[in-house]
Amino acid sequence: MSVIEYFIKNIGLILKLTIEHIEITLIAVAISTVIGVAIGIFITRHQRAAGAIIGIAGILYTIPSLALFGILIPFIGIGLKPTLIALILYSQLALIRNTFVGIIHIDPSIREAGKGMGMSNWQFLRMVEIPVALPVIMAGIRTAAVMNIGTATIAAYIGAGGLGWLIFRGIASVNSDQIIAGAVPVILLAVGVDYLFILLERALTPAGLRN
Amino acid sequence: MSHVIIKFDGVSKVFPEGTRAVDDVSFEIFDGECITFVGPSGCGKTTTVKLLNRLVEPTGGHIYLNDQDTAQTDVIALRRSIGYVIQDVGLFPHMTVSQNIALVPRLQGWPERKRNERTEELLHLVGLEPAAFRNRYPNQLSGGQKQRVGVARGLAADPPVILMDEPFGALDPITRAQLQDEFLRLRRRLKKVILFVTHDMDEAIKLGDRIAVMRNGKIVQFDTPRKILREPADPFVRDMVGREGGIKLMKLLRIADIMDPADGMTIPADRLSEAERRMAESGKDILLVVDKEGRFQGTISYEQVMRGGRSGDVALLDRALPPAETTDEVGHTLEAMLRNKRVWLPVVGEDQKLRGVVTMTNFACFFTAGDAPSGGTS
Ligand SMILES: Nc1ncnc2c1ncn2[C@@H]1O[C@H](COP(=O)(O)OP(=O)(O)O)[C@@H](O)[C@H]1O
Numbered sequence A: 001m002s003v004i005e006y007f008i009k010n011i012g013l014i015l016k017l018t019i020e021h022i023e024i025t026l027i028a029v030a031i032s033t034v035i036g037v038a039i040g041i042f043i044t045r046h047q048r049a050a051g052a053i054i055g056i057a058g059i060l061y062t063i064p065s066l067a068l069f070g071i072l073i074p075f076i077g078i079g080l081k082p083t084l085i086a087l088i089l090y091s092q093l094a095l096i097r098n099t100f101v102g103i104i105h106i107d108p109s110i111r112e113a114g115k116g117m118g119m120s121n122w123q124f125l126r127m128v129e130i131p132v133a134l135p136v137i138m139a140g141i142r143t144a145a146v147m148n149i150g151t152a153t154i155a156a157y158i159g160a161g162g163l164g165w166l167i168f169r170g171i172a173s174v175n176s177d178q179i180i181a182g183a184v185p186v187i188l189l190a191v192g193v194d195y196l197f198i199l200l201e202r203a204l205t206p207a208g209l210r211n
Numbered sequence B: 001m002s003h004v005i006i007k008f009d010g011v012s013k014v015f016p017e018g019t020r021a022v023d024d025v026s027f028e029i030f031d032g033e034c035i036t037f038v039g040p041s042g043c044g045k046t047t048t049v050k051l052l053n054r055l056v057e058p059t060g061g062h063i064y065l066n067d068q069d070t071a072q073t074d075v076i077a078l079r080r081s082i083g084y085v086i087q088d089v090g091l092f093p094h095m096t097v098s099q100n101i102a103l104v105p106r107l108q109g110w111p112e113r114k115r116n117e118r119t120e121e122l123l124h125l126v127g128l129e130p131a132a133f134r135n136r137y138p139n140q141l142s143g144g145q146k147q148r149v150g151v152a153r154g155l156a157a158d159p160p161v162i163l164m165d166e167p168f169g170a171l172d173p174i175t176r177a178q179l180q181d182e183f184l185r186l187r188r189r190l191k192k193v194i195l196f197v198t199h200d201m202d203e204a205i206k207l208g209d210r211i212a213v214m215r216n217g218k219i220v221q222f223d224t225p226r227k228i229l230r231e232p233a234d235p236f237v238r239d240m241v242g243r244e245g246g247i248k249l250m251k252l253l254r255i256a257d258i259m260d261p262a263d264g265m266t267i268p269a270d271r272l273s274e275a276e277r278r279m280a281e282s283g284k285d286i287l288l289v290v291d292k293e294g295r296f297q298g299t300i301s302y303e304q305v306m307r308g309g310r311s312g313d314v315a316l317l318d319r320a321l322p323p324a325e326t327t328d329e330v331g332h333t334l335e336a337m338l339r340n341k342r343v344w345l346p347v348v349g350e351d352q353k354l355r356g357v358v359t360m361t362n363f364a365c366f367f368t369a370g371d372a373p374s375g376g377t378s
């Protein structure tokens, strides 16, 4: 099996690219989460803006990634920077929407009780809204993370590095071993991260909200 | 003692789209009172009580809590000084029973030990065994248990005023009656001002010191349950009371409320020789005999006196008659009289001293008074 041979021979490189891939994804998810959750919370407070903002995030989400890179490159060049920006933009729909939905679907009687008891806006957000909406927000982060792993693969095309680099190199040199050596870790990464987040979601669901 | 705690002065609320939910309402609530707000759905009960904790801001008038205009009070501090209990309870699903109860104390920075002590105390108070309930989550409680926790949470920081918006409205009739009884028991222990919303007149009568009957954003009558039952201000209130107004009133009133005082009808046991003269003076042909302490001994009739009891040496009638007590429920006494075929009974106080008599005429008057409004509330 030549693939396995390739794998063993290039294990150092593959590991390095895998770590790079994880790094790109991690940074993108971290920044997206901060931005997306903040915007999501903001539009629960300004619900008239919610439709427009979720709409914009939806449009961004539909732009094909190569087209988005094409727009970004003339302004900020190639490499990690346009990649992160693209990943962050793509993540916004899942994060904003899940944060928004998770919070506004909290039972109105809970909201009224909290307000009536004299909780400030901030206290209610911190002590009730975020913990109760956390499972839904986590599901948004999971969607964003898995998607970012995929999009980061394509971003190798514009010099972001990561496992996509192997795949593109393999395509260019018609080396199927190299393609597979890039593709399999990407797939494992995506499936693994998805599973990890499912576990995390479960762990972070408050006991009173589990069935 | 009974000074004004809450005052609504010409308060109105018109919602932005034009609904006049509360329409120029004025009233005062005194220390220790429980006021029930009753009326059909949509008449403005909820809006009225929410105006007090400023979940709704008035569009007209002023509201005072302890002489302070609530509009000038910090809204968070205001709400923390007013317990709030609602029909849907609104327990925080991710917090345990004790975390729910201790929330306001926590917001107010009580140390943990004091919070825990308070939680235990409140769980006992609302009839939930702390060991079994403190670590449960709301989704592990029945409807009645949830509302008990809701009440405990409302009481947690010992607020002087409590708003309860149909707290028992979603419960089955048995749990509901049980919680009403416990509410009454609790009320005797904790002297608080309570504003209690209900759409059920029976509940309003049972729990309220005074009742505010509302219609179309206005308070059409603000009176004691007795007054509402006996003198409904208009046909609407009479309708709310329902056809069994007399029966409801009977549960509410005590014998002391309907009896005749014993003035001029008593004679000390050692003065029976004066019986004839006393009968002539008072125009009664029966006298109630009392001992030196004023306790009921029996009766003496005109016939007995005529038949040679002038010497005072007569066997008294009705010696073994069990008298009614001033605190007896009217209905209970009526039933006892009907069963024993009595047309009257002596009434004694807790000290067994004679206070008056209750006759079938008293019952008849009471029922007819309940039917005919006698000139409103003024
Ligand atoms: N937030 C609101 N916005 C607009 N209208 C409201 C609002 N809350 C209540 N209303 C209206 O005000 C009236 C009184 O409502 P409410 O005080 O809830 O009545 P009740 O508690 O007696 O059933 C109703 O007509 C209701 O539709």
Ligand SMILES: [Mg+2]
Pocket (backbone or CB within 6 Å): B045, B046, B047, B165
């Ligand atoms: Mg209501």
